[in-house]
Amino acid sequence: MSDLALSFRRRALGHASFAVGGALTLLLLLSAALSLAWTPWPVYELDIPHKLQLPSAAHWFGTDSLGRDVLSELLAGARTSILVGVIAVGIGVVLGTALGLIAAARRGWLEELVMRFSDFAFAFPAILSAIMLSALLGPGIVNSIVAIGIFNVPVFARLTRAQAKAVWAREFVLAARAAGKGGFRITLEHVLPNILSVIVVQATIQFATAILAEAALSYLGLGTQPPQPSWGRMLNEAQLQLLQAPRLAIFPGLAIALSVLGLNLLGDGLRDLLDPRLARKR
């Protein structure tokens, strides 16, 4: 009975996280969508005479060292963050979930292999590896997507395997096996639908991690290349003007932090709402 009270409280908190996280995530999506149709100023246009301007009616967030409109750059930067996040997490979800499902269905040496690989990749710092890969393959947005994506694979492989194994042990799977259904059909019809919500929650949180990783890579100059807008690179450029225009370092960082915060809250809220029995591990 006190468990029920607990889950109720958790659901209420879940609603709050979900609402705040959802609003911030929506803001991120709308910014990106808006930037496709309209930005206050052209994103790529340099305007040296009007460089380093303070926020004004014409430039709400001011201009940077090359006279570009900061607000326009921020809006367009959301586009880059989402692009990298969606594709990198997509790579992780597709490959990782497939590996995890296979490991859970086939067991034996195959499962062992997938898990050893995941453990190894997991113990290795993802950013270090992403930096190395980006450096090896050359800087650029495509390579940083690949690098971030690769290190999402073990995250989803581990999660999927653990969840799928739990489903495989349930009665209705036993019944399906008794009815003569094969591993592939059981995986598609029973296992996958039952673990989907967990994967969606994790994908939301990995999305946040991918945004952070893209920003870090771009800050180091290994990610998105100019003139393509990126919050991480805006911070890199802002650091050169730290004394003259500290505000330039504030806005992109805020954009990153709010996006990451929003996605994490959304993920936590979703987890609590989708399955109140799921223990919070963080």
Add this chain to the structure above:
Amino acid sequence: MGFFLAKRVATFAATLVAASVLIFLVLEILPGNPAQVILGPDAPASAVEALARKLGVDRPPVERYLDWIGGLLRGDLGTSYAYGTPVGEIVAERLAVSLPLAILAMALTAALALSAGIFAAAKHNTGGDIGVMALSQLGIAIPSFWLAILLILFFAVELRWVSAGGFPGWSAGFWPALKALILPAVALAAVQAAILARITRSAVLEVSREDFVRTARAKGLSRGETLRRHVLRNAMIPIVTIMGLQFANLVAGAIVVENVFYLPGLGRLMFQSIANRDIAVIRDVVMLLAGMVVLVNFAVDLLYAAIDPRLRAQDV
């Protein structure tokens, strides 16, 4: 205990070998002949070939791998293509910055996270708990390099308490050198502390619900005494696990943060070496970082056994 230790040591060694092979293979596919990179794109082919032979990059990969590992075991880390000096010397110099930074950041992480997490658990479901959790959610969302920039803005530009970056070297005295590491350590520790505080809180809460905690209270121990004597040590098991993994993240995060503060550490060295295609240095630095991570996780495994008698031999 003997068997446990032997198994751990074997895993430790196997992981190191696997890491070295992986690092070697990945660097094999690095585009660009080092000799060509050193001499520039306009160098005559004959000169490039001669240098390649001198550097030994024209020999078969297996031979070069064994050479590399043999050198590492003897303590010979090879010669930097870019600097022309022994890699060992360069690395040692950089390690004098990175290692204290990592230790300082880890200590900060542990101190912050444990106190915040235990506080939140003790004040479970009150304003204090929710406040700490909200703060940690914020801490996780802030990129470490942005926090680094904010710290510079506030403490170096506004208050002028510390310099905005650079490292005076340990020869300049202990305090000036340490002072240069404080802000980077804070920037590194904040995110990790936020994550660890959440882990600590849930671990303490989980253990608090165990029957033996009720037993301890029934003995007449107060809440605080029960927490100190019975809950914390049990909660340390998941906390230590995460701390081991976090050390890897600290090492990686240091690459970024060292760049923000212009600290001459391993991270910056690696970054520069990647720009220079200085494979000898990259290989050794990455191997060193990986080795440190594996070593810390090995230590965590041993720590488990020290904490939990169930993992030791069953012979009473």
Add this chain to the structure above:
Amino acid sequence: MALLEVEDLEVRLRTARGMAAAVRGASFALERGESLGLVGESGSGKSMTALALLGLLPEGAELSGSIRFEGRELVGLAESELCKLRGDRIGIVFQEPMTALNPLHAVGRQVAEPLRLHRGLSNSAAREAAIALLDRVGLPDAARRSHAYPHQLSGGQRQRVVIAMALACGPDLLIADEPTTALDVTLQRQILDRLAELSEESGMALLLISHDLGVIAENTRRMLVMYGGSIVESGPTAAVLKRLAHPYSQGLLGARPRLGAGRGNRLATIPGSAPELAEIPAGCPFVERCRLAIDACRAAPPPPEAVGPGHVARCIRLDAAGARP
């Protein structure tokens, strides 16, 4: 003055549907050296009664009524004062020996802990005393086993450790909450016999909580039957068992499996299941499951009715139940 006097004890717990009473107006007394049995199904409120006596109710629980221990009121007593009583004057043995011990500490140290806490014994003196205690509760080879960790001991051995821990400071009252339920039958008897001997030796009062009438019958002099948070029947154990008066108590006896019962004899059960806390009816708590229930049973909680000397039942249908001679 009785050692323990409980009057109108009421425990309210936080549930999904608001506060609900788990113990409703329980009153009983326990003399020095006496043994009292408390019997009931799980959810009857017997464990909550035990926790209330120690001031260890779950977070958010509300406690009212009166608990006097050696004449001193425990309800509303400062936490620091309760800490001094717990483990010193009042000891408790919980049901689950597998989880009641800290897995990371050697058992000798856990037994020694109350002695260091309440008696201020040095480490070595406490350790010696712990070994003597382990020996007293019947743990073979106590000196060596005191260095063992809980996972290295069997369930029976662990329960002996838990008992040694509860007895460490020589309490005036020992509460044993289903102390042997998790153990097999032979061990049950050994451990209960040892508990009874120890309480006789030291003049310690024993409150034995069990769902098993047999355990209560063999080990206590007086007994209480609890249902839905209320004490529905009480009296000297022998007299109560000779003539179970309350329809619930009668059902409880029928539900016991008996050795040697013919194959054809099915186990009698009480129809229905114990009510949720929030759904306990206003009148007699047992009314929904009682075969003798009449409308008057729902009107008000039944008053205590004498059945024999010291034997009381809260039921207005005692005649129909065949409780009166």
